[in-house]
Amino acid sequence: xxxxxxxxxxxxxxxxxxxxxxxxxxxxxxxxxxxxxxxxxxxxxxxxxxxxxxxxxxxxxxxxxxxxxxxxxxxxxxxxxxxxxxxxxxxxxxxxxxxxxxxxxxxxxxxxxxxxxxxxxxxxxxxxxxxxxxxxxxxxxxxxxxxxxxxxxxxxxxxxxxxxxxxxxxxxxxxxxxxxxxxxxxxxxxxxxxxxxxxxxxxxxxxxxxxxxxxxxxxxxxxxxxxxxxxxxxxxxxxxxxxxxxxxxxxxxxxxxxxxxxxxxxxxxxxxxxxxxxxxxxxxxxxxxxxxxxxxxxxxxxxxxxxxxxxxxxxxxxxxxxxxxxxxxxxxxxxxxxxxxxxxxxxxxxxxxxxxxxxxxxxxxxxxxxxxxxxxxxxxxxxxxxxxxxxxxxxxxxxxxxxxxxxxxxxxxxxxxxxxxxxxxxxxxxxxxxxxxxxxxxxxxxxxxxxxxxxxxxxxxxxxxxxxxxxxxxxxxxxxxxxxxxxxxxxxxxxxxxxxxxxxxxxxxxxxxx
Amino acid sequence: xxxxxxxxxxxxxxxxxxxxxxxxxxxxxxxxxxxxxxxxxxxxxxxxxxxxxxxxxxxxxxxxxxxxxxxxxxxxxxxxxxxxxxxxxxxxxxxxxxxxxxxxxxxxxxxxxxxxxxxxxxxxxxxxxxxxxxxxxxxxxxxxxxxxxxxxxxxxxxxxxxxxxxxxxxxxxxxxxxxxxxxxxxxxxxxxxxxxxxxxxxxxxxxxxx
Numbered sequence: 231x232x233x234x235x236x237x238x239x240x241x242x243x244x245x246x247x248x249x250x251x252x253x254x255x256x257x258x259x260x261x262x263x264x265x266x267x268x269x270x271x272x273x274x275x276x277x278x279x280x281x282x283x284x285x286x287x288x289x290x291x292x293x294x295x296x297x298x299x300x301x302x303x304x305x306x307x308x309x310x311x312x313x314x315x316x317x318x319x320x321x322x323x324x325x326x327x328x329x330x331x332x333x334x335x336x337x338x339x340x341x342x343x344x345x346x347x348x349x350x351x352x353x354x355x356x357x358x359x360x361x362x363x364x365x366x367x368x369x370x371x372x373x374x375x376x377x378x379x380x381x382x383x384x385x386x387x388x389x390x391x392x393x394x395x396x397x398x399x400x401x402x403x404x405x406x407x408x409x410x411x412x413x414x415x416x417x418x419x420x421x422x423x424x425x426x427x428x429x430x431x432x433x434x435x436x437x438x439x440x441x442x443x444x445x446x447x448x449x450x451x452x453x454x455x456x457x458x459x460x461x462x463x464x465x466x467x468x469x470x471x472x473x474x475x476x477x478x479x480x481x482x483x484x485x486x487x488x489x490x491x492x493x494x495x496x497x498x499x500x501x502x503x504x505x506x507x508x509x510x511x512x513x514x515x516x517x518x519x520x521x522x523x524x525x526x527x528x529x530x531x532x533x534x535x536x537x538x539x540x541x542x543x544x545x546x547x548x549x550x551x552x553x554x555x556x557x558x559x560x561x562x563x564x565x566x567x568x569x570x571x572x573x574x575x576x577x578x579x580x581x582x583x584x585x586x587x588x589x590x591x592x593x594x595x596x597x598x599x600x601x602x603x604x605x606x607x608x609x610x611x612x613x614x615x616x617x618x619x620x621x622x623x624x625x626x627x628x629x630x631x632x633x634x635x636x637x638x639x640x641x642x643x644x645x646x647x648x649x650x651x652x653x654x655x656x657x658x659x660x661x662x663x664x665x666x667x668x669x670x671x672x673x674x675x676x677x678x679x680x681x682x683x684x685x686x687x688x689x690x691x692x693x694x695x696x697x698x699x700x701x702x703x704x705x706x707x708x709x710x711x712x713x714x715x716x717x718x719x720x721x722x723x724x725x726x727x728x729x730x731x732x733x734x735x736x737x738x739x740x741x742x743x744x
Numbered sequence: 745x746x747x748x749x750x751x752x753x754x755x756x757x758x759x760x761x762x763x764x765x766x767x768x769x770x771x772x773x774x775x776x777x778x779x780x781x782x783x784x785x786x787x788x789x790x791x792x793x794x795x796x797x798x799x800x801x802x803x804x805x806x807x808x809x810x811x812x813x814x815x816x817x818x819x820x821x822x823x824x825x826x827x828x829x830x831x832x833x834x835x836x837x838x839x840x841x842x843x844x845x846x847x848x849x850x851x852x853x854x855x856x857x858x859x860x861x862x863x864x865x866x867x868x869x870x871x872x873x874x875x876x877x878x879x880x881x882x883x884x885x886x887x888x889x890x891x892x893x894x895x896x897x898x899x900x901x902x903x904x905x906x907x908x909x910x911x912x913x914x915x916x917x918x919x920x921x922x923x924x925x926x927x928x929x930x931x932x933x934x935x936x937x938x939x940x941x942x943x944x945x946x947x948x949x950x951x952x953x954x
Contacts, residue, residue: 433889433915434889434890434939434941435889435939435940435941436889436941451868451869452868452869507862508860508861508862508863509863510852510862510863510864510865533869534867534869535867536867556862556864557850557864557865558864558865558866558867559855559864559865559866559867559870560855560857560862560864561864562857566869592857592858592860592862593857593858595857596857596858598875598876599873599874599875599876602876660858661857661858661859661860663858663859663860664858664859664860667859
């Protein structure tokens with residue numbers, strides 16, 4: 231009898247916590263176009279898989295009237311569950327409880343589940359929807375943030391960490407997502423900034439809306455903070471499910487493989503690329519023609535579009551793709567493109583995902599803005615990331631490979647395992663026009679008809695050097711292959727390098743050009 | 745012997761005095777020359793920057809004009825295509841569904857990298873990039889957004905190098921802005937108590953002809 235009473239009491243207690251900030255606050259949350267925190271978790275995880283912990287944690291603040299305030303779950307829901315059968319740790323900040331503000335106990339709930347994820351070696355997903363630090367708790371809130379950042383850093387490269395921004399994420403709170411591997415944003419809902427529009431206006435007199443300052447679009451397109459951009463929360467959850475299916479649980483495992491399937495893309499691979507090196511095309515079509523089922527999951531699609539990164543499967547195994555995109559900015563490397571590719575390469579390397587590089591690029595982007603933005607420092611990140619990576623690395627040179635860009639795009643010299651070139655490849659120190667202008671300067675200047683002479687010299691240079699055979703004769707290219715053979719060659723290279731064991735000198739850690 | 749000595753030392757002293765005098769003169773002359781040279785250099789630099797800016801503005805205006813023309817041409821082309829499509833729809837109503845589903849053809853522009861021009865699309869961020877402008881030494885700009893606390897100079901006055909021009913408060917710090925070189929104050933664009941954005945031209949200078 232008494233045990234039944236206890237059970238009823240427990241159920242009542244749970245029901246109170248599960249209501250979060252109460253019906254009114256939940257209504258308000260829905261009116262803002264946002265889902266309540268608990269609904270989000272249930273929508274994201276496999277049905278019936280969510281198990282919650284620390285429901286009855288309470289804050290300990292005694293100042294500013296906080297002693298009488300009860301905050302259900304202290305504004306955050308934590309637990310474990312599965313996504314497509316893969317185990318994950320998850321936390322979701324509850325905006326209906328005091329604006330999802332972060333106090334010490336709120337943070338301790340998060341750090342506890344993070345510690346758990348790191349110990350169990352499973353991915354950790356954080357759903358951020360918080361007004362920021364709980365000002366009443368003062369330094370306690372700051373301590374909480376710091377403890378989260380420390381764990382983000384410790385877990386980096388050991389377990390995948392995902393941040394989902396489904397509401398405001400301002401001030402110190404933004405640094406946890408920035409430290410994690412992938413950030414998801416949703417149109418009209420996600421807002422991220424260090425100082426909000428109000429502070430900016432009072433201090434500096436500059437007027438700007440939240441959306442223009444740090445909306446989803448801004449982070450997906452301008453800053454590169456976000457990796458996935460969705461129109462709705464449900465679309466965002468779909469993206470998370472796809473990503474989780476493609477990456478391993480931790481750095482000692484391989485990603486789950488599935489039954490291999492042939493590509494569905496029916497356009498002939500040699501017809502995708504125009505012969506004229508000045509004409510654009512969509513390099514994603516080449517990827518679609520190579521991967522299983524022609525399914526390619528692109529990362530950071532909107533930011534630095536001149537380089538394409540993302541995951542696809544070959545022979546059922548997850549592969550990371552890095553490809554120059556001639557459709558945007560002629561596929562040049564610039565600060566953003568280097569940052570984007572370098573971070574992705576390091577993710578793939580940390581989580582045992584082989585990297586395939588498709589190269590067609592005219593070089594680094596010239597310009598004062600690029601030089602002053604530090605294209606040297608940023609460009610170096612790519613060299614570092616490729617050189618450092620010990621996973622299988624395969625490169626296919628589709629068309630242009632000039633100068634520093636040729637070296638940067640996973641060349642043999644940076645430790646590529648296999649480098650292939652199509653017969654249309656041009657591997658040279660620079661474009662034929664530029665090279666001819668320098669090498670034959672005297673002849674061109676002395677000629678009666680300068681333009682005719684220049685044309686002739688460019689033609690000579692193209693015939694002699696703008697091909698893959700000079701590099702192949704030196705052994706920098708392993709094979710010149712027909713475009714139609716590419717998939718077969720890649721499948722073979724990946725299968726022979728499955729057990730690749732490459733070591734690096736013992737060190738505490740390298741010093742990449744951050 | 746001692747007499748002789750004394751004479752000698754006197755002569756020496758005179759010589760040394762003369763020498764130091766002439767040396768001092770020479771040094772002063774040198775300094776004057778250097779000063780002149782410096783102001784000439786600054787003047788030249790200002791002129792050069794002015795010309796470069798004008799050229800830059802002209803180039804930008806031309807680019808904008810070209811872009812406008814291109815846009816108009818594209819619009820015309822689109823309208824024509826739409827008309828064609830409409831005609832086709834009228835003649836073959838069964839075909840129209842697949843036609844309207846086709847993706848819009850992306851607009852490619854010429855993009856020069858070293859000696860070659862590539863056909864490609866530009867990204868939004870690339871189009872919004874800031875052009876670098878050589879800062880003129882004759883314009884005192886705000887290096888940080890903030891509030892003007894006080895102004896210590898007046899228009900038309902010649903101000904010596906190192907003199908305090910104004911105080912710009914930003915991020916709770918009172919920053920003192922000094923005169924970079926001796927020149928005349930041409931115009932003051934700010935008032936005490938006013939809030940200024942970053943890179944705002946607060947004071948304009950003009951060279952002093954000597």
